[in-house]
Amino acid sequence: MSTLTSTSNSAAAGAEAPRRPQLLSGMNWLIWRQHRAAFWTILAATALSVAWIVFQRGQLMDFLTGYGWPTRNLDEAGPKLEPYRKAFVLVSGGLGFVPVLLGVFLGAPLLAGDLENGTAKLVAAQSATRARWLATKLGLTALVVVVSMVALSAAFGWWWNPVREENTVLEWSSGSVFDITGPVPVALTLFTVVGGVAIGVVLRRTLMAMVVTFGFAVAVQLVWGYFRLSLGDVITVTTNKGVTAENAFPDLPHAALQIDESYLTSSGDLLGWSTCANGATDQARELCLKKEGVVGWSVDYLPISQMNGMQWFGASILFALTAAVVAFLFFWGRKRLV
Incomplete structure:
Protein backbone atom coordinates (compact mmCIF):
# COMPACT_ATOMS: atom_id res chain seq x y z
CA MET A 1 0.00 0.00 0.00
CA SER A 2 2.76 2.39 0.90
CA THR A 3 4.57 1.47 -2.29
CA LEU A 4 1.54 2.25 -4.40
CA THR A 5 1.03 5.51 -2.55
CA SER A 6 4.60 6.60 -2.99
CA THR A 7 4.51 5.63 -6.65
CA SER A 8 1.30 7.59 -7.17
CA ASN A 9 2.74 10.59 -5.35
CA SER A 10 5.91 10.44 -7.45
CA ALA A 11 3.89 10.23 -10.64
CA ALA A 12 1.74 13.14 -9.56
CA ALA A 13 4.81 15.18 -8.67
CA GLY A 14 6.33 14.34 -12.02
CA ALA A 15 3.16 15.35 -13.81
CA GLU A 16 3.01 18.63 -11.98
CA ALA A 17 6.68 19.46 -12.48
CA PRO A 18 7.01 21.96 -15.34
CA ARG A 19 8.98 20.84 -18.35
CA ARG A 20 11.90 22.91 -19.49
CA PRO A 21 11.44 24.39 -22.93
CA GLN A 22 13.85 22.96 -25.47
CA LEU A 23 14.97 25.13 -28.36
CA LEU A 24 16.34 22.14 -30.22
CA SER A 25 14.89 18.65 -30.10
CA GLY A 26 14.46 15.64 -32.31
CA MET A 27 15.70 16.10 -35.87
CA ASN A 28 16.67 19.74 -35.25
CA TRP A 29 18.93 18.73 -32.37
CA LEU A 30 20.47 15.90 -34.40
CA ILE A 31 21.34 18.15 -37.35
CA TRP A 32 22.62 20.94 -35.11
CA ARG A 33 24.82 18.52 -33.20
CA GLN A 34 26.18 17.03 -36.40
CA HIS A 35 27.21 20.43 -37.80
CA ARG A 36 27.62 22.39 -34.58
CA ALA A 37 31.34 23.00 -35.15
CA ALA A 38 30.70 24.69 -38.50
CA PHE A 39 27.64 26.58 -37.26
CA TRP A 40 29.33 27.91 -34.12
CA THR A 41 32.44 28.86 -36.10
CA ILE A 42 30.34 30.90 -38.52
CA LEU A 43 28.41 32.63 -35.74
CA ALA A 44 31.57 33.36 -33.73
CA ALA A 45 33.38 34.74 -36.79
CA THR A 46 30.35 36.91 -37.53
CA ALA A 47 30.31 38.30 -33.98
CA LEU A 48 34.02 39.13 -34.14
CA SER A 49 33.66 40.76 -37.56
CA VAL A 50 30.73 42.88 -36.43
CA ALA A 51 32.68 43.98 -33.34
CA TRP A 52 35.62 44.98 -35.55
CA ILE A 53 33.35 46.94 -37.90
CA VAL A 54 31.77 48.76 -34.93
CA PHE A 55 35.26 49.73 -33.75
CA GLN A 56 36.23 50.96 -37.23
CA ARG A 57 33.04 52.98 -37.46
CA GLY A 58 33.91 54.72 -34.22
CA GLN A 59 37.37 55.55 -35.57
CA LEU A 60 35.84 56.95 -38.76
CA MET A 61 33.34 59.12 -36.92
CA ASP A 62 36.07 60.51 -34.66
CA PHE A 63 38.05 61.51 -37.76
CA LEU A 64 35.03 63.04 -39.50
CA THR A 65 34.05 65.03 -36.42
CA GLY A 66 37.57 66.35 -35.95
CA TYR A 67 37.88 67.16 -39.65
CA GLY A 68 34.72 69.26 -39.64
CA TRP A 69 32.59 67.00 -41.84
CA PRO A 70 30.02 67.49 -43.34
CA THR A 71 30.77 71.23 -43.49
CA ARG A 72 34.15 70.54 -45.06
CA ASN A 73 34.31 68.52 -48.25
CA LEU A 74 36.21 65.25 -47.96
CA ASP A 75 37.85 65.89 -51.32
CA GLU A 76 40.21 68.13 -49.40
CA ALA A 77 41.14 65.45 -46.86
CA GLY A 78 43.72 63.86 -49.14
CA PRO A 79 46.15 61.49 -47.38
CA LYS A 80 44.34 61.90 -44.06
CA LEU A 81 41.47 59.82 -45.40
CA GLU A 82 43.67 57.06 -46.82
CA PRO A 83 43.87 54.83 -43.69
CA TYR A 84 40.07 54.75 -43.45
CA ARG A 85 39.71 54.00 -47.15
CA LYS A 86 42.19 51.12 -46.79
CA ALA A 87 40.15 49.77 -43.87
CA PHE A 88 37.03 49.77 -46.06
CA VAL A 89 38.84 47.99 -48.88
CA LEU A 90 40.32 45.38 -46.52
CA VAL A 91 37.04 44.54 -44.77
CA SER A 92 34.94 44.59 -47.94
CA GLY A 93 37.42 42.31 -49.66
CA GLY A 94 37.18 39.81 -46.83
CA LEU A 95 33.38 39.94 -46.73
CA GLY A 96 33.24 39.54 -50.50
CA PHE A 97 34.99 36.18 -50.17
CA VAL A 98 32.50 34.86 -47.59
CA PRO A 99 30.02 33.42 -50.16
CA VAL A 100 32.82 31.40 -51.75
CA LEU A 101 34.12 30.26 -48.38
CA LEU A 102 30.73 29.12 -47.09
CA GLY A 103 29.82 27.50 -50.38
CA VAL A 104 32.98 25.36 -50.32
CA PHE A 105 33.26 24.50 -46.63
CA LEU A 106 29.59 24.49 -45.58
CA GLY A 107 27.46 23.81 -48.65
CA ALA A 108 29.51 21.19 -50.50
CA PRO A 109 30.07 18.80 -47.53
CA LEU A 110 26.60 19.25 -46.04
CA LEU A 111 25.08 16.22 -47.78
CA ALA A 112 28.08 14.90 -49.71
CA GLY A 113 29.66 13.78 -46.43
CA ASP A 114 26.55 11.85 -45.40
CA LEU A 115 26.29 10.20 -48.80
CA GLU A 116 29.96 9.30 -48.85
CA ASN A 117 30.21 7.76 -45.36
CA GLY A 118 26.81 6.05 -45.38
CA THR A 119 25.04 8.25 -42.82
CA ALA A 120 22.29 8.96 -45.36
CA LYS A 121 21.39 5.25 -45.51
CA LEU A 122 21.12 5.14 -41.74
CA VAL A 123 18.81 8.14 -41.72
CA ALA A 124 16.66 6.59 -44.45
CA ALA A 125 16.15 3.50 -42.28
CA GLN A 126 14.63 5.57 -39.45
CA SER A 127 11.07 6.74 -38.99
CA ALA A 128 11.84 10.27 -40.20
CA THR A 129 11.33 10.78 -43.92
CA ARG A 130 14.13 11.80 -46.24
CA ALA A 131 12.21 14.97 -47.11
CA ARG A 132 12.10 15.99 -43.44
CA TRP A 133 15.80 15.24 -43.00
CA LEU A 134 16.67 17.28 -46.09
CA ALA A 135 14.38 20.14 -45.08
CA THR A 136 15.92 20.28 -41.59
CA LYS A 137 19.44 20.24 -42.99
CA LEU A 138 18.72 23.04 -45.44
CA GLY A 139 16.58 25.00 -42.97
CA LEU A 140 19.13 25.13 -40.15
CA THR A 141 21.96 25.88 -42.58
CA ALA A 142 19.96 28.66 -44.24
CA LEU A 143 19.07 30.11 -40.82
CA VAL A 144 22.72 30.32 -39.78
CA VAL A 145 23.72 31.82 -43.13
CA VAL A 146 20.92 34.41 -43.13
CA VAL A 147 21.55 35.50 -39.51
CA SER A 148 25.28 35.88 -40.17
CA MET A 149 25.00 37.71 -43.48
CA VAL A 150 22.23 40.04 -42.30
CA ALA A 151 24.39 41.03 -39.33
CA LEU A 152 27.46 41.61 -41.51
CA SER A 153 25.48 43.51 -44.16
CA ALA A 154 23.81 45.77 -41.60
CA ALA A 155 27.09 46.46 -39.80
CA PHE A 156 29.03 47.29 -42.96
CA GLY A 157 26.20 49.47 -44.29
CA TRP A 158 26.11 51.35 -40.98
CA TRP A 159 29.86 51.90 -41.17
CA TRP A 160 29.81 53.07 -44.79
CA ASN A 161 26.66 55.20 -44.59
CA PRO A 162 28.34 58.48 -43.46
CA VAL A 163 30.58 58.46 -46.56
CA ARG A 164 28.24 56.70 -49.00
CA GLU A 165 28.28 59.64 -51.42
CA GLU A 166 32.07 60.05 -51.36
CA ASN A 167 33.56 58.28 -54.37
CA THR A 168 37.02 58.97 -52.97
CA VAL A 169 36.30 56.35 -50.28
CA LEU A 170 34.36 53.64 -52.11
CA GLU A 171 32.18 53.77 -55.22
CA TRP A 172 28.67 52.56 -54.46
CA SER A 173 28.51 50.62 -57.74
CA SER A 174 31.60 48.54 -57.03
CA GLY A 175 31.41 45.04 -55.62
CA SER A 176 33.19 46.35 -52.53
CA VAL A 177 29.94 48.07 -51.50
CA PHE A 178 27.10 46.86 -53.70
CA ASP A 179 27.70 43.18 -52.90
CA ILE A 180 28.31 43.75 -49.17
CA THR A 181 25.27 45.82 -48.22
CA GLY A 182 21.51 45.38 -48.35
CA PRO A 183 20.02 42.02 -49.38
CA VAL A 184 22.74 41.16 -51.91
CA PRO A 185 25.22 39.38 -49.58
CA VAL A 186 22.40 37.26 -48.13
CA ALA A 187 21.13 36.27 -51.59
CA LEU A 188 24.61 35.63 -53.01
CA THR A 189 25.66 33.49 -50.06
CA LEU A 190 22.44 31.47 -49.96
CA PHE A 191 22.64 30.74 -53.69
CA THR A 192 26.30 29.72 -53.46
CA VAL A 193 25.75 27.51 -50.40
CA VAL A 194 22.65 25.80 -51.81
CA GLY A 195 24.44 25.38 -55.13
CA GLY A 196 27.28 23.69 -53.24
CA VAL A 197 24.78 21.38 -51.55
CA ALA A 198 23.35 20.39 -54.94
CA ILE A 199 26.83 19.74 -56.32
CA GLY A 200 27.60 17.54 -53.32
CA VAL A 201 24.38 15.56 -53.77
CA VAL A 202 25.14 14.88 -57.42
CA LEU A 203 28.85 14.05 -57.02
CA ARG A 204 28.48 12.21 -53.66
CA ARG A 205 32.17 12.80 -52.86
CA THR A 206 33.11 15.51 -50.38
CA LEU A 207 36.51 16.55 -51.72
CA MET A 208 35.40 16.53 -55.33
CA ALA A 209 32.27 18.48 -54.43
CA MET A 210 34.34 21.13 -52.63
CA VAL A 211 36.63 21.59 -55.64
CA VAL A 212 33.73 21.87 -58.09
CA THR A 213 31.86 24.19 -55.72
CA PHE A 214 34.86 26.50 -55.59
CA GLY A 215 34.74 26.82 -59.38
CA PHE A 216 30.98 27.32 -59.25
CA ALA A 217 31.26 30.02 -56.58
CA VAL A 218 33.94 31.90 -58.51
CA ALA A 219 31.84 31.69 -61.69
CA VAL A 220 28.82 33.08 -59.82
CA GLN A 221 30.90 36.03 -58.60
CA LEU A 222 32.21 36.75 -62.11
CA VAL A 223 28.80 36.54 -63.78
CA TRP A 224 27.20 38.64 -61.05
CA GLY A 225 29.92 41.29 -61.40
CA TYR A 226 29.42 41.38 -65.17
CA PHE A 227 25.65 41.92 -64.99
CA ARG A 228 25.55 44.06 -61.83
CA LEU A 229 25.16 47.42 -63.57
CA SER A 230 22.49 46.01 -65.88
CA LEU A 231 20.12 45.98 -62.91
CA GLY A 232 19.65 49.75 -63.07
CA ASP A 233 17.89 52.09 -65.50
CA VAL A 234 20.54 54.17 -67.26
CA SER A 305 19.36 56.76 -55.65
CA GLN A 306 18.89 53.58 -57.72
CA MET A 307 21.21 51.52 -55.53
CA ASN A 308 18.56 50.03 -53.23
CA GLY A 309 16.23 49.16 -56.09
CA MET A 310 19.06 47.53 -58.04
CA GLN A 311 20.09 45.50 -54.99
CA TRP A 312 16.59 44.18 -54.33
CA PHE A 313 16.03 43.41 -58.00
CA GLY A 314 19.28 41.46 -58.19
CA ALA A 315 18.63 39.74 -54.86
CA SER A 316 15.16 38.65 -56.02
CA ILE A 317 16.74 36.95 -59.03
CA LEU A 318 19.24 35.16 -56.79
CA PHE A 319 16.48 34.11 -54.35
CA ALA A 320 14.48 32.69 -57.25
CA LEU A 321 17.51 30.73 -58.47
CA THR A 322 18.07 29.47 -54.92
CA ALA A 323 14.45 28.30 -54.72
CA ALA A 324 14.89 26.47 -58.02
CA VAL A 325 17.97 24.65 -56.70
CA VAL A 326 16.12 23.72 -53.51
CA ALA A 327 13.25 22.32 -55.60
CA PHE A 328 15.79 20.27 -57.54
CA LEU A 329 17.24 18.92 -54.29
CA PHE A 330 13.84 17.71 -53.09
CA PHE A 331 13.05 16.23 -56.51
CA TRP A 332 16.42 14.45 -56.61
CA GLY A 333 16.13 13.40 -52.97
CA ARG A 334 12.90 11.44 -53.41
CA LYS A 335 14.73 8.52 -55.00
CA ARG A 336 18.43 9.21 -55.22
CA LEU A 337 19.40 10.79 -51.91
CA VAL A 338 20.72 7.54 -50.40
Whole structure:
Protein backbone atom coordinates (compact mmCIF):
# COMPACT_ATOMS: atom_id res chain seq x y z
CA MET A 1 0.00 0.00 0.00
CA SER A 2 2.76 2.39 0.90
CA THR A 3 4.57 1.47 -2.29
CA LEU A 4 1.54 2.25 -4.40
CA THR A 5 1.03 5.51 -2.55
CA SER A 6 4.60 6.60 -2.99
CA THR A 7 4.51 5.63 -6.65
CA SER A 8 1.30 7.59 -7.17
CA ASN A 9 2.74 10.59 -5.35
CA SER A 10 5.91 10.44 -7.45
CA ALA A 11 3.89 10.23 -10.64
CA ALA A 12 1.74 13.14 -9.56
CA ALA A 13 4.81 15.18 -8.67
CA GLY A 14 6.33 14.34 -12.02
CA ALA A 15 3.16 15.35 -13.81
CA GLU A 16 3.01 18.63 -11.98
CA ALA A 17 6.68 19.46 -12.48
CA PRO A 18 7.01 21.96 -15.34
CA ARG A 19 8.98 20.84 -18.35
CA ARG A 20 11.90 22.91 -19.49
CA PRO A 21 11.44 24.39 -22.93
CA GLN A 22 13.85 22.96 -25.47
CA LEU A 23 14.97 25.13 -28.36
CA LEU A 24 16.34 22.14 -30.22
CA SER A 25 14.89 18.65 -30.10
CA GLY A 26 14.46 15.64 -32.31
CA MET A 27 15.70 16.10 -35.87
CA ASN A 28 16.67 19.74 -35.25
CA TRP A 29 18.93 18.73 -32.37
CA LEU A 30 20.47 15.90 -34.40
CA ILE A 31 21.34 18.15 -37.35
CA TRP A 32 22.62 20.94 -35.11
CA ARG A 33 24.82 18.52 -33.20
CA GLN A 34 26.18 17.03 -36.40
CA HIS A 35 27.21 20.43 -37.80
CA ARG A 36 27.62 22.39 -34.58
CA ALA A 37 31.34 23.00 -35.15
CA ALA A 38 30.70 24.69 -38.50
CA PHE A 39 27.64 26.58 -37.26
CA TRP A 40 29.33 27.91 -34.12
CA THR A 41 32.44 28.86 -36.10
CA ILE A 42 30.34 30.90 -38.52
CA LEU A 43 28.41 32.63 -35.74
CA ALA A 44 31.57 33.36 -33.73
CA ALA A 45 33.38 34.74 -36.79
CA THR A 46 30.35 36.91 -37.53
CA ALA A 47 30.31 38.30 -33.98
CA LEU A 48 34.02 39.13 -34.14
CA SER A 49 33.66 40.76 -37.56
CA VAL A 50 30.73 42.88 -36.43
CA ALA A 51 32.68 43.98 -33.34
CA TRP A 52 35.62 44.98 -35.55
CA ILE A 53 33.35 46.94 -37.90
CA VAL A 54 31.77 48.76 -34.93
CA PHE A 55 35.26 49.73 -33.75
CA GLN A 56 36.23 50.96 -37.23
CA ARG A 57 33.04 52.98 -37.46
CA GLY A 58 33.91 54.72 -34.22
CA GLN A 59 37.37 55.55 -35.57
CA LEU A 60 35.84 56.95 -38.76
CA MET A 61 33.34 59.12 -36.92
CA ASP A 62 36.07 60.51 -34.66
CA PHE A 63 38.05 61.51 -37.76
CA LEU A 64 35.03 63.04 -39.50
CA THR A 65 34.05 65.03 -36.42
CA GLY A 66 37.57 66.35 -35.95
CA TYR A 67 37.88 67.16 -39.65
CA GLY A 68 34.72 69.26 -39.64
CA TRP A 69 32.59 67.00 -41.84
CA PRO A 70 30.02 67.49 -43.34
CA THR A 71 30.77 71.23 -43.49
CA ARG A 72 34.15 70.54 -45.06
CA ASN A 73 34.31 68.52 -48.25
CA LEU A 74 36.21 65.25 -47.96
CA ASP A 75 37.85 65.89 -51.32
CA GLU A 76 40.21 68.13 -49.40
CA ALA A 77 41.14 65.45 -46.86
CA GLY A 78 43.72 63.86 -49.14
CA PRO A 79 46.15 61.49 -47.38
CA LYS A 80 44.34 61.90 -44.06
CA LEU A 81 41.47 59.82 -45.40
CA GLU A 82 43.67 57.06 -46.82
CA PRO A 83 43.87 54.83 -43.69
CA TYR A 84 40.07 54.75 -43.45
CA ARG A 85 39.71 54.00 -47.15
CA LYS A 86 42.19 51.12 -46.79
CA ALA A 87 40.15 49.77 -43.87
CA PHE A 88 37.03 49.77 -46.06
CA VAL A 89 38.84 47.99 -48.88
CA LEU A 90 40.32 45.38 -46.52
CA VAL A 91 37.04 44.54 -44.77
CA SER A 92 34.94 44.59 -47.94
CA GLY A 93 37.42 42.31 -49.66
CA GLY A 94 37.18 39.81 -46.83
CA LEU A 95 33.38 39.94 -46.73
CA GLY A 96 33.24 39.54 -50.50
CA PHE A 97 34.99 36.18 -50.17
CA VAL A 98 32.50 34.86 -47.59
CA PRO A 99 30.02 33.42 -50.16
CA VAL A 100 32.82 31.40 -51.75
CA LEU A 101 34.12 30.26 -48.38
CA LEU A 102 30.73 29.12 -47.09
CA GLY A 103 29.82 27.50 -50.38
CA VAL A 104 32.98 25.36 -50.32
CA PHE A 105 33.26 24.50 -46.63
CA LEU A 106 29.59 24.49 -45.58
CA GLY A 107 27.46 23.81 -48.65
CA ALA A 108 29.51 21.19 -50.50
CA PRO A 109 30.07 18.80 -47.53
CA LEU A 110 26.60 19.25 -46.04
CA LEU A 111 25.08 16.22 -47.78
CA ALA A 112 28.08 14.90 -49.71
CA GLY A 113 29.66 13.78 -46.43
CA ASP A 114 26.55 11.85 -45.40
CA LEU A 115 26.29 10.20 -48.80
CA GLU A 116 29.96 9.30 -48.85
CA ASN A 117 30.21 7.76 -45.36
CA GLY A 118 26.81 6.05 -45.38
CA THR A 119 25.04 8.25 -42.82
CA ALA A 120 22.29 8.96 -45.36
CA LYS A 121 21.39 5.25 -45.51
CA LEU A 122 21.12 5.14 -41.74
CA VAL A 123 18.81 8.14 -41.72
CA ALA A 124 16.66 6.59 -44.45
CA ALA A 125 16.15 3.50 -42.28
CA GLN A 126 14.63 5.57 -39.45
CA SER A 127 11.07 6.74 -38.99
CA ALA A 128 11.84 10.27 -40.20
CA THR A 129 11.33 10.78 -43.92
CA ARG A 130 14.13 11.80 -46.24
CA ALA A 131 12.21 14.97 -47.11
CA ARG A 132 12.10 15.99 -43.44
CA TRP A 133 15.80 15.24 -43.00
CA LEU A 134 16.67 17.28 -46.09
CA ALA A 135 14.38 20.14 -45.08
CA THR A 136 15.92 20.28 -41.59
CA LYS A 137 19.44 20.24 -42.99
CA LEU A 138 18.72 23.04 -45.44
CA GLY A 139 16.58 25.00 -42.97
CA LEU A 140 19.13 25.13 -40.15
CA THR A 141 21.96 25.88 -42.58
CA ALA A 142 19.96 28.66 -44.24
CA LEU A 143 19.07 30.11 -40.82
CA VAL A 144 22.72 30.32 -39.78
CA VAL A 145 23.72 31.82 -43.13
CA VAL A 146 20.92 34.41 -43.13
CA VAL A 147 21.55 35.50 -39.51
CA SER A 148 25.28 35.88 -40.17
CA MET A 149 25.00 37.71 -43.48
CA VAL A 150 22.23 40.04 -42.30
CA ALA A 151 24.39 41.03 -39.33
CA LEU A 152 27.46 41.61 -41.51
CA SER A 153 25.48 43.51 -44.16
CA ALA A 154 23.81 45.77 -41.60
CA ALA A 155 27.09 46.46 -39.80
CA PHE A 156 29.03 47.29 -42.96
CA GLY A 157 26.20 49.47 -44.29
CA TRP A 158 26.11 51.35 -40.98
CA TRP A 159 29.86 51.90 -41.17
CA TRP A 160 29.81 53.07 -44.79
CA ASN A 161 26.66 55.20 -44.59
CA PRO A 162 28.34 58.48 -43.46
CA VAL A 163 30.58 58.46 -46.56
CA ARG A 164 28.24 56.70 -49.00
CA GLU A 165 28.28 59.64 -51.42
CA GLU A 166 32.07 60.05 -51.36
CA ASN A 167 33.56 58.28 -54.37
CA THR A 168 37.02 58.97 -52.97
CA VAL A 169 36.30 56.35 -50.28
CA LEU A 170 34.36 53.64 -52.11
CA GLU A 171 32.18 53.77 -55.22
CA TRP A 172 28.67 52.56 -54.46
CA SER A 173 28.51 50.62 -57.74
CA SER A 174 31.60 48.54 -57.03
CA GLY A 175 31.41 45.04 -55.62
CA SER A 176 33.19 46.35 -52.53
CA VAL A 177 29.94 48.07 -51.50
CA PHE A 178 27.10 46.86 -53.70
CA ASP A 179 27.70 43.18 -52.90
CA ILE A 180 28.31 43.75 -49.17
CA THR A 181 25.27 45.82 -48.22
CA GLY A 182 21.51 45.38 -48.35
CA PRO A 183 20.02 42.02 -49.38
CA VAL A 184 22.74 41.16 -51.91
CA PRO A 185 25.22 39.38 -49.58
CA VAL A 186 22.40 37.26 -48.13
CA ALA A 187 21.13 36.27 -51.59
CA LEU A 188 24.61 35.63 -53.01
CA THR A 189 25.66 33.49 -50.06
CA LEU A 190 22.44 31.47 -49.96
CA PHE A 191 22.64 30.74 -53.69
CA THR A 192 26.30 29.72 -53.46
CA VAL A 193 25.75 27.51 -50.40
CA VAL A 194 22.65 25.80 -51.81
CA GLY A 195 24.44 25.38 -55.13
CA GLY A 196 27.28 23.69 -53.24
CA VAL A 197 24.78 21.38 -51.55
CA ALA A 198 23.35 20.39 -54.94
CA ILE A 199 26.83 19.74 -56.32
CA GLY A 200 27.60 17.54 -53.32
CA VAL A 201 24.38 15.56 -53.77
CA VAL A 202 25.14 14.88 -57.42
CA LEU A 203 28.85 14.05 -57.02
CA ARG A 204 28.48 12.21 -53.66
CA ARG A 205 32.17 12.80 -52.86
CA THR A 206 33.11 15.51 -50.38
CA LEU A 207 36.51 16.55 -51.72
CA MET A 208 35.40 16.53 -55.33
CA ALA A 209 32.27 18.48 -54.43
CA MET A 210 34.34 21.13 -52.63
CA VAL A 211 36.63 21.59 -55.64
CA VAL A 212 33.73 21.87 -58.09
CA THR A 213 31.86 24.19 -55.72
CA PHE A 214 34.86 26.50 -55.59
CA GLY A 215 34.74 26.82 -59.38
CA PHE A 216 30.98 27.32 -59.25
CA ALA A 217 31.26 30.02 -56.58
CA VAL A 218 33.94 31.90 -58.51
CA ALA A 219 31.84 31.69 -61.69
CA VAL A 220 28.82 33.08 -59.82
CA GLN A 221 30.90 36.03 -58.60
CA LEU A 222 32.21 36.75 -62.11
CA VAL A 223 28.80 36.54 -63.78
CA TRP A 224 27.20 38.64 -61.05
CA GLY A 225 29.92 41.29 -61.40
CA TYR A 226 29.42 41.38 -65.17
CA PHE A 227 25.65 41.92 -64.99
CA ARG A 228 25.55 44.06 -61.83
CA LEU A 229 25.16 47.42 -63.57
CA SER A 230 22.49 46.01 -65.88
CA LEU A 231 20.12 45.98 -62.91
CA GLY A 232 19.65 49.75 -63.07
CA ASP A 233 17.89 52.09 -65.50
CA VAL A 234 20.54 54.17 -67.26
CA ILE A 235 19.71 57.89 -67.42
CA THR A 236 20.87 59.98 -70.38
CA VAL A 237 21.49 63.72 -70.21
CA THR A 238 22.36 65.88 -73.22
CA THR A 239 23.66 69.41 -73.78
CA ASN A 240 23.83 71.77 -76.75
CA LYS A 241 26.51 74.19 -75.56
CA GLY A 242 29.31 72.72 -77.62
CA VAL A 243 32.03 70.54 -76.15
CA THR A 244 35.02 72.80 -75.61
CA ALA A 245 33.50 75.57 -73.49
CA GLU A 246 34.24 75.60 -69.76
CA ASN A 247 30.72 74.63 -68.67
CA ALA A 248 29.81 72.55 -71.71
CA PHE A 249 29.92 69.16 -69.99
CA PRO A 250 26.66 68.33 -68.16
CA ASP A 251 26.54 68.38 -64.36
CA LEU A 252 25.77 64.95 -62.96
CA PRO A 253 24.22 64.26 -59.54
CA HIS A 254 26.67 63.79 -56.69
CA ALA A 255 28.09 60.25 -56.50
CA ALA A 256 26.53 59.32 -59.85
CA LEU A 257 28.28 56.61 -61.83
CA GLN A 258 29.10 57.73 -65.36
CA ILE A 259 28.53 54.86 -67.80
CA ASP A 260 29.41 56.45 -71.12
CA GLU A 261 29.87 59.77 -72.87
CA SER A 262 29.51 60.70 -76.53
CA TYR A 263 29.37 63.72 -78.80
CA LEU A 264 25.87 64.79 -79.84
CA THR A 265 25.38 66.08 -83.38
CA SER A 266 22.74 68.46 -84.66
CA SER A 267 20.97 65.54 -86.32
CA GLY A 268 20.75 63.65 -83.02
CA ASP A 269 23.43 61.10 -83.85
CA LEU A 270 26.10 60.10 -81.36
CA LEU A 271 29.82 60.09 -82.06
CA GLY A 272 32.57 58.59 -79.97
CA TRP A 273 34.31 60.98 -77.60
CA SER A 274 37.60 60.27 -79.40
CA THR A 275 36.26 61.87 -82.60
CA CYS A 276 38.60 64.67 -83.73
CA ALA A 277 41.02 63.79 -80.93
CA ASN A 278 43.88 63.62 -83.42
CA GLY A 279 43.69 67.29 -84.30
CA ALA A 280 47.12 68.88 -84.26
CA THR A 281 45.85 72.09 -82.64
CA ASP A 282 42.78 73.31 -80.80
CA GLN A 283 41.76 75.19 -83.92
CA ALA A 284 42.00 72.03 -86.03
CA ARG A 285 39.89 70.17 -83.47
CA GLU A 286 37.27 72.93 -83.51
CA LEU A 287 37.07 72.73 -87.29
CA CYS A 288 36.72 68.95 -87.13
CA LEU A 289 33.90 69.15 -84.57
CA LYS A 290 32.13 71.77 -86.64
CA LYS A 291 32.47 69.63 -89.75
CA GLU A 292 30.94 66.66 -87.93
CA GLY A 293 28.06 68.82 -86.72
CA VAL A 294 28.81 68.31 -83.00
CA VAL A 295 26.63 70.55 -80.80
CA GLY A 296 27.07 69.08 -77.32
CA TRP A 297 27.46 66.04 -75.07
CA SER A 298 25.37 62.96 -74.42
CA VAL A 299 26.19 61.28 -71.10
CA ASP A 300 24.78 58.05 -69.64
CA TYR A 301 24.86 57.57 -65.87
CA LEU A 302 23.37 55.74 -62.91
CA PRO A 303 22.43 57.80 -59.82
CA ILE A 304 23.10 56.48 -56.33
CA SER A 305 19.36 56.76 -55.65
CA GLN A 306 18.89 53.58 -57.72
CA MET A 307 21.21 51.52 -55.53
CA ASN A 308 18.56 50.03 -53.23
CA GLY A 309 16.23 49.16 -56.09
CA MET A 310 19.06 47.53 -58.04
CA GLN A 311 20.09 45.50 -54.99
CA TRP A 312 16.59 44.18 -54.33
CA PHE A 313 16.03 43.41 -58.00
CA GLY A 314 19.28 41.46 -58.19
CA ALA A 315 18.63 39.74 -54.86
CA SER A 316 15.16 38.65 -56.02
CA ILE A 317 16.74 36.95 -59.03
CA LEU A 318 19.24 35.16 -56.79
CA PHE A 319 16.48 34.11 -54.35
CA ALA A 320 14.48 32.69 -57.25
CA LEU A 321 17.51 30.73 -58.47
CA THR A 322 18.07 29.47 -54.92
CA ALA A 323 14.45 28.30 -54.72
CA ALA A 324 14.89 26.47 -58.02
CA VAL A 325 17.97 24.65 -56.70
CA VAL A 326 16.12 23.72 -53.51
CA ALA A 327 13.25 22.32 -55.60
CA PHE A 328 15.79 20.27 -57.54
CA LEU A 329 17.24 18.92 -54.29
CA PHE A 330 13.84 17.71 -53.09
CA PHE A 331 13.05 16.23 -56.51
CA TRP A 332 16.42 14.45 -56.61
CA GLY A 333 16.13 13.40 -52.97
CA ARG A 334 12.90 11.44 -53.41
CA LYS A 335 14.73 8.52 -55.00
CA ARG A 336 18.43 9.21 -55.22
CA LEU A 337 19.40 10.79 -51.91
CA VAL A 338 20.72 7.54 -50.40
